[in-house]
Amino acid sequence: MNAPKGWYEGVSMPRFGICIGCEVKIPYVSARNTEKELESRSRSHRSSTYSVRSWSRQLCALCRSSISYIEQIGCPHCGRAVRCTDCERHPLFVHGLTANRSAVAYSEAMKAWLHRYKFQGDTGYAAIMAGMMLQRYELLAATISNFHHQITVPPLPLYERLRRWLYQLPSVPYPDVVTFVPSTVERLIDRGFNPAERLATLLATAWNCPVMPLLTRMTDQGRQSHLGRSGRELALSGAYCCHTQALQTLCVNINTSNKSPLYILLVDDVYTTGSTVRACAGALTGALRNYGISSIICSYTWARA
Numbered sequence: 690m691n692a693p694k695g696w697y698e699g700v701s702m703p704r705f706g707i708c709i710g711c712e713v714k715i716p717y718v719s720a721r722n723t724e725k726e727l728e729s730r731s732r733s734h735r736s737s738t739y740s741v742r743s744w745s746r747q748l749c750a751l752c753r754s755s756i757s758y759i760e761q762i763g764c765p766h767c768g769r770a771v772r773c774t775d776c777e778r779h780p781l782f783v784h785g786l787t788a789n790r791s792a793v794a795y796s797e798a799m800k801a802w803l804h805r806y807k808f809q810g811d812t813g814y815a816a817i818m819a820g821m822m823l824q825r826y827e828l829l830a831a832t833i834s835n836f837h838h839q840i841t842v843p844p845l846p847l848y849e850r851l852r853r854w855l856y857q858l859p860s861v862p863y864p865d866v867v868t869f870v871p872s873t874v875e876r877l878i879d880r881g882f883n884p885a886e887r888l889a890t891l892l893a894t895a896w897n898c899p900v901m902p903l904l905t906r907m908t909d910q911g912r913q914s915h916l917g918r919s920g921r922e923l924a925l926s927g928a929y930c931c932h933t934q935a936l937q938t939l940c941v942n943i944n945t946s947n948k949s950p951l952y953i954l955l956v957d958d959v960y961t962t963g964s965t966v967r968a969c970a971g972a973l974t975g976a977l978r979n980y981g982i983s984s985i986i987c988s989y990t991w992a993r994a
């Protein structure tokens with residue numbers, strides 16, 4: 690029989706956390722990530738409220754080294770690591786999308802993480818993925834503002850400008866509004882959460898900017914992962930429309946005296962052919978034009994296939 694532990698044992702005994710990727714023991718990181726805590730909860734209910742800023746401490750060194758960051762931008766439009774002819778044939782701006790950026794390349798290890806997050810409901814990955822997106826944002830957004838000069842840098846508070854000057858950080862534009870690719874009602878009921886919405890919420894919270902459900906999903910033609918580019922575009926034509934109430938709230942709260950266009954960041958988990966973000970940006974641009982709002986829409990996904 691195990692004797693009950695005293696307070697001194699709780700303090701002096703080494704405590705361990707579990708790596709979210711491979712479940713090996715790692716040094717204790719936070720009270721929520723202890724073995725006991727994880728044992729008492731099912732994987733599906735693992736909390737995603739770990740600090741997004743300290744995401745890397747929830748992974749072992751091996752899992753951290755398996756992250757396939759996009760280090761160089763090969764295509765200035767979709768943010769792929771290699772040059773792609775796809776964007777030359779099907780430009781993003783036709784659909785009202787200025788550019789896309791993604792934090793990681795969609796490697797086998799990253800595919801496994803997304804599978805666990807999206808299809809097995811392990812929501813603990815949300816903080817890890819959002820943390821990676823948060824860490825890479827400044828670097829990636831700087832490559833957009835270098836390429837698209839119409840993205841102006843909004844005035845930053847004095848302490849923030851000093852911090853950037855001190856650490857030689859790039860002055861990148863932060864979004865005015867963060868939105869996300871919506872799920873269908875069926876998938877929302879099935880999964881219990883929208884993976885893109887959770888990432889968008891964590892990012893917006895970290896940036897202290899609003900997150901708004903500006904889009905709704907109209908139809909569901911099933912999963913598009915097996916379809917090619919033309920099949921996806923056909924399946925997604927008319928699939929998204931603007932959420933009228935959210936758009937009206939945005940119009941009411943928008944600062945009309947500010948002449949610079951509204952910078953909207955559209956968040957999704959993975960960019961495969963870009964059909965989803967193109968369809969979303971198309972719906973958003975049309976609706977915003979009807980309301981007389983000039984906007985710049987960029988998409989930001991965790992992975993780029």
Ligand SMILES: [Zn+2]
Pocket residue numbers: 708709710711712713748749750751752753
């Ligand atoms: Zn690991």
Ligand SMILES: [Zn+2]
Pocket residue numbers: 764765766767768769773774775776
């Ligand atoms: Zn491209």
